[in-house]
Amino acid sequence: MPRRIAALPAAAVALAVLLGACASEPEAPTPAEQSASASEAAATVEPAVDADLPVEVTGDVDPAVAPQVQITTPLTVEETSREVVAQGSGEEVALEDEVQFAYALYAGSTGELLDSSYGGTDARFELGDVTKGIARGLVGSHVGDRLVIAIAPDDGFGEAASQFGKEGVDAETTFVLVADVVRIVPTQATGERVDAPANLPAVDVDEQGVPTGFTVSEPTPPADTVAQTLIKGTGPVITSGMTVKMQYVGATLADGEVFESSWQGADAFETTIGTGQVIAGWDEGIVGQTVGSRVLLVIPAADAYGEQPTGGQPAGALVFVVDILDAY
Structure with a gap:
């Protein structure tokens, strides 16, 4: 490899954490902890169900600026659901894609903001490697979309949800993800x-x-x-x-x-x-x-x-x- 040294120490490797660190300790769950179903995503993911969700989102689609989000609580779904609140005109997202997106994550039980990338570094993940509910919400969307995804507990973070350290946030919680789809990361040079x-x-x-x-x-x-x-x-x-x-x-x-x-x-x-x-x-x-x-x-x-x-x-x-x- 083109490294100057044989390998970087573990501390130098960027943490592949979908949700980053929560505002309070302990840290948010890593992708491996988020859902036992994530590893089977490549074989089983179907797009989320289209729904009219009790979530109001205002503000321009802009990864640098957080939208205003109001959730009618408690919000619970048995099936992971998606609403497109702003339609993009870019290419369609497929399961094999790596997707760059800005996000804000909320607890459906309380409406509390748990984590956000807006104004910071966008998330970038191959959909076959992330929590199943997030993959279901993004598959079939389009670059430029703003989405509201209600993640059903069966597609969610499992017992790792307790690592958010929030009262009322556990394996049975429905999570709400507001996401702006920025781009599909290419697999080779384009230009x-x-x-x-x-x-x-x-x-x-x-x-x-x-x-x-x-x-x-x-x-x-x-x-x-x-x-x-x-x-x-x-x-x-x-x-x-x-x-x-x-x-x-x-x-x-x-x-x-x-x-x-x-x-x-x-x-x-x-x-x-x-x-x-x-x-x-x-x-x-x-x-x-x-x-x-x-x-x-x-x-x-x-x-x-x-x-x-x-x-x-x-x-x-x-x-x-x-x-x-x-x-x-």
Whole structure:
């Protein structure tokens, strides 16, 4: 992997917590604790039932600004239900998608706000990995929608609900999630194609456009890292300290032999960029790019693992092709 060290300590890995930390201790349940049904979501999820819910939501659809929400309590449902309070015009959300959304979570029993991402960092989760009720509420929605999702206890957080530390919030509680669907996180680069100089390695792709390797016509290492945009994405500019999600293929420049590909694994690569968590060539080459881009990195040994690495990493100059999927 392009890490400078073999692995980050556990404390450096971003917590994949759907609901973040509650305003009061103890912390909100993690996805693994939220619902025993979450693990079976991929095989069993059906969209939530359309309903006219006793929830009033006002305010513009804007992940930076929390809406005003009034719930007629106690709100209970036996079947997870959904109301679209503002219709978006974007693409439809499917179960296999990773979705970025802003949210506010309430207890249906009391109407109390339990957690909110508005004005902060949006949630980003693959729907097959989250609490079943949230997956049911988002499947079949559209980018740009504002939703009210009433999560039935059977699709909810189970016994982990007690970790919110709120009176009257338990395994039998109906939860209310107000969510603004921001986007579907892409699985590969999207944007305008950019012509690259002929002396740089050419990227080989499969029928789906996924990078598989390189054709190297000029194996002489550059003096400094070369970062060549191949597809120019339209997302935010990446700055130092951001968490960046990427897919990549890496090879030795001398012969184009691939030594690693995240595309062959189960997950994309996610790291903090620009802070020394990865090799210098990545920090230099990824910072300043835009989300959605495909970038070719040609990295001399000094900005990679050196000529004689001791940890089993590849020696000498390296070449990577990186698809930047997300950053926050």
